Amino acid sequence: MAELILTPNLDAPDDFYADLLATHETLDKVESDALNARLILVLANHIGDRDVLTQALAAAAPKEDTQ
Numbered sequence: 001m002a003e004l005i006l007t008p009n010l011d012a013p014d015d016f017y018a019d020l021l022a023t024h025e026t027l028d029k030v031e032s033d034a035l036n037a038r039l040i041l042v043l044a045n046h047i048g049d050r051d052v053l054t055q056a057l058a059a060a061a062p063k064e065d066t067q
Contacts, residue, residue, distance in 0.1 A: 004055035 010016060024032050044053055 001051045002049050004052050004059060006059060 024035060027035060047053060047056075
């Protein structure tokens with residue numbers, strides 16, 4: 001089983017973030033949400049490993065407040 005990489009693993013992350021923001025710049029909330037959904041599906045397809053995707057969902061899910 002492949003493991004989800006949670007340590008920094010992206011070349012020029014600030015550049016990618018700037019590109020992501022620029023892609024959203026002219027969109028309204030509905031369009032921005034739709035873009036995010038499409039991006040998630042494109043990247044999930046690229047990953048292609050259901051176990052890794054399940055790990056990613058768990059890592060991204062809101063955590064219960066333990067206080």
